[in-house]
Amino acid sequence: MPPLDRLGVDPAATxxxxxxxxxxxxxxxxxxxxxxxxxxxRAQLAGSDALIVGTGIANVWAWEPGELRTAAEAxxxxxxxxxxxxxxxxxAPLVEALGQAYQRPLAKxxxxxxxxxxxxxxxxxxxxxxxxIAALGPKMLExxxxxxxxxxxxxxxxxxxxxxxDILGPAPLLVPELACTLDADPAAGDATxxxxxxxxxxxxxxxxxxxxxxxxxxxxxxxxxKRLISQVIPNGPAALRQRISDHLDAGxxxxxxxxxxxxxxxxxxxxxxxxxxxxxxx
Numbered sequence: 012m013p014p015l016d017r018l019g020v021d022p023a024a025t026x027x028x029x030x031x032x033x034x035x036x037x038x039x040x041x042x043x044x045x046x047x048x049x050x051x052x053r054a055q056l057a058g059s060d061a062l063i064v065g066t067g068i069a070n071v072w073a074w075e076p077g078e079l080r081t082a083a084e085a086x087x088x089x090x091x092x093x094x095x096x097x098x099x100x101x102x103a104p105l106v107e108a109l110g111q112a113y114q115r116p117l118a119k120x121x122x123x124x125x126x127x128x129x130x131x132x133x134x135x136x137x138x139x140x141x142x143x144i145a146a147l148g149p150k151m152l153e154x155x156x157x158x159x160x161x162x163x164x165x166x167x168x169x170x171x172x173x174x175x176x177d178i179l180g181p182a183p184l185l186v187p188e189l190a191c192t193l194d195a196d197p198a199a200g201d202a203t204x205x206x207x208x209x210x211x212x213x214x215x216x217x218x219x220x221x222x223x224x225x226x227x228x229x230x231x232x233x234x235x236x237k238r239l240i241s242q243v244i245p246n247g248p249a250a251l252r253q254r255i256s257d258h259l260d261a262g263x264x265x266x267x268x269x270x271x272x273x274x275x276x277x278x279x280x281x282x283x284x285x286x287x288x289x290x291x292x293x
Contacts, residue, residue, distance in 0.1 A: 035061075100120050117151060143186065172262055191269070268284065
């Protein structure tokens, strides 16, 4: 889900509702450093009893390694075993908007992990929480295998999950994100899905990745083809359950569900979502 301040909801209350509904983890954007970037994660952890909270994802072009390490260490110390630090290289247009050149993203991630992993450089004696990388391509997946707990990919298909599992091997964590719509009106659900997809289909990392799995220009133009939408943003309970099963069968350890639509993160909506996917969380 996006940062909660954008949704106008209370992070502690949302975390409590999510946990009460039966979900075991929640992943929330923590892309760029600001006053509330990880404060919301603290509120979520404090507002729940055992919920695991992850950043999905912290942008390595925006954060200073020492600053991120200090914040992550504090959450790991205060909430042992309940915080996961997700990091990623973001996308060229977003990085360029920060005034940086999007060059050699794999090398950037390697350097960031090196700096993040040297607490002596920052006068720290704490321990980092587990780290996952938002990995799409083979080289970034290899880095997630070798240098992190695993991968948290975004806007991907079950075929990518199988591809990622083959590269990661059996042990690393693999937690793909899956957006969905649950609108009773198929046309309304399709419109919501397409408005969401249009933003991501402007980002070349995602389109390049989808091309690996047989999607062509007609699939990736505008708001996406019907075939693409059905794979990455299923609409309706049955389609959602099928796509979750597809990701799990392909090797995912867990699937992060991102329901789309106004007000979807209020407590009642979380309970409704839990009822739809009860077979996977009970």
